[in-house]
Amino acid sequence: MPANLSQSVFSAEQVRTHEPSAAEQSAVSMYTLMERAGQAVFEQAIKHYPHAQDYVVLVGVGNNAGDGYIVASLAKQAGKHVTVIAAAPDKPLTGDALTAQKAWLAVGGEISNYDPLTIKTADIIIDGLLGTGLKSEVREPFTKVIKTANDSPAPIIAIDLPSGINADTGVVQGIAIQAELCVTFVGIKQGLVTGEGRAYTGKYEFADLGVGQAFIQLATPSAALINYDTTQGLAKRQNNSHKGSHGKLLCIGGNAGTAGAIRLTSEAVLRTGAGMVKVYTHPNSALAISMGRPELMVTTTNLHAALEWATCIAIGPGLGQDSWAKSTFETVIQHFVAHNKAMVVDADALNLIAQQSAPIALKNTVFTPHPGEAARLLGCAISNIESDRYHSARKLAETYSTTCALKGAGSIITDGTKAWVCTDGNPALAVGGSGDVLTGVIAGLIAQGLTVEQAACFGVILHAKAGDIAAQRDGERGMLPSDLFTIVRELVN
CATH class of the missing domain: 3.40.1190.20 (Ribokinase)
Structure with missing residues (x-):
């Protein structure tokens, strides 16, 4: 009998390996998954912080950045004031992340360089800087962006996991986003629920993006989540x-x-x-x-x-x-x-x-x-x-x-x-x-x-x-x- 996806955790490698197959079996493109991820994050932002008007979306250069651009587009279309800050603006995006970036620009969005004042005066910060592939210490320019975000009084929503956290162990790779909420996708990353990862994740919400049934047939959980309820x-x-x-x-x-x-x-x-x-x-x-x-x-x-x-x-x-x-x-x-x-x-x-x-x-x-x-x-x-x-x-x-x-x-x-x-x-x-x-x-x-x-x-x-x-x-x-x-x-x- 398959495990309950919302009560299971997986390694980052399991999600990376099986997500494309799960999407294919579910007749969903990887870009559609990215759109669904962004939608899930925006829905949680509205649910938990309905009065937030000034959105700052921090993006890197990988698929987490693509998710971030989707969130930015949805927030702008909903009438929010949105600033996208690229940590490494000179590094070009590729694949689905580039498509998401172009969609942001198509709705009249702009991409800003690092601006500490904008980050510190935001109502809400969306973290799309670094993803599950991080294995080494966080380096500049990401270090200063993470530090500024953590120093801001605004709540931070992390996309998939807080930037700077090792997805498998939960260890902080030098510095990490101190999230108030994390929206994680397809499979809950095992590093989010124990040790430092638990402390930096805050509350987490899980979205299977419509491919959960296929994914759980492909991947064996590394551990089960248990609680009194x-x-x-x-x-x-x-x-x-x-x-x-x-x-x-x-x-x-x-x-x-x-x-x-x-x-x-x-x-x-x-x-x-x-x-x-x-x-x-x-x-x-x-x-x-x-x-x-x-x-x-x-x-x-x-x-x-x-x-x-x-x-x-x-x-x-x-x-x-x-x-x-x-x-x-x-x-x-x-x-x-x-x-x-x-x-x-x-x-x-x-x-x-x-x-x-x-x-x-x-x-x-x-x-x-x-x-x-x-x-x-x-x-x-x-x-x-x-x-x-x-x-x-x-x-x-x-x-x-x-x-x-x-x-x-x-x-x-x-x-x-x-x-x-x-x-x-x-x-x-x-x-x-x-x-x-x-x-x-x-x-x-x-x-x-x-x-x-x-x-x-x-x-x-x-x-x-x-x-x-x-x-x-x-x-x-x-x-x-x-x-x-x-x-x-x-x-x-």
Whole structure:
């Protein structure tokens, strides 16, 4: 069954390769596609910025420029005041872009050179400077045009993707357009939905230009987009179920001085709906955990018995890396290897794994690294992780035989074969303890019978959506991870 095009992402090469064939199969010329792209951008401009009168359209020398000229022509015909500024006016256009340029001139349009004052006083800016083929750093004259556009108070609509963004990784190639809205065509570019690309894209709208049905038959998505609104929730519980029906989960962590981390994880497990939750923690942390939440069972001794009791495990939050932590970690890994119980691995448990002389294959697990932990696991710099988040997540999954949830803007979940990107979430979640809650949410879902892949995807979604609701209610600043508990409970029900 074909994938849903609006919930899938593709590489730039896939779109470039298959777009002409999709157009041919749909009996559409490539110039008609360009006209439809320009129409889609103009329609979104009118929809989102109906009162904008002064349009500035920034164009380069490729097909994005052609789209820009179409937008300019439509805006002029609609009675808008339109200025087209060519970043490289001395470079001639070719093909469909040239045809679009001639159509602009035919309706009485003019082409202006770089004019910072015009850009800064615009009501709206249309970015048609650079397209999906960009692989190197942005150079002059584009650099100064992008900087001036970003400094303008006017909202910017990016055509297909913000100029300066790598379409596949989302990495900023030196400088990039800071768009408020992006209209992307045929297939959603995978770089728009994660890392820096997500931050520079703003809100995105997708237009298949009438060739989507043909395109999805030709191209296999590189990842699926997931969010709370498009995800099926948990099944209704049986009336005769009991606490043992919903899992027995053991949370391991909370070294001396870091009881709060495992406390957040364990309550998140409860709020997600697990039946029974036990915490194995450092003796100095037991009182703080049990006083804060009496529903938790807390133990500091006989780890073997606690592991035998559990149906699944969460390890890492507040674990530390001292002798107590290492001894605890080794016992848990030995038990896991012998019994293959599902396990969520986070924080210092990931750091201890990274210290092993060789990678440990841990099937039936979920790793939840932030970029720093991911870098330690792969023996590279954080910049290497962020320079290609898709590749990094996939390599982690392959190296450790795990399901990896690489956290960050547009968290990526992958088992090494399939990949998913969460489109929910916001900067309110960028606070200490947020990841501990995520670990608990994923573990709580596994306890209730979801597979590690299902739990990783739905857990990331629940956590992100809860953050969105908390931010809508009270703002992005000052949110506490514990604020998510009641919202997570609402969402799972």
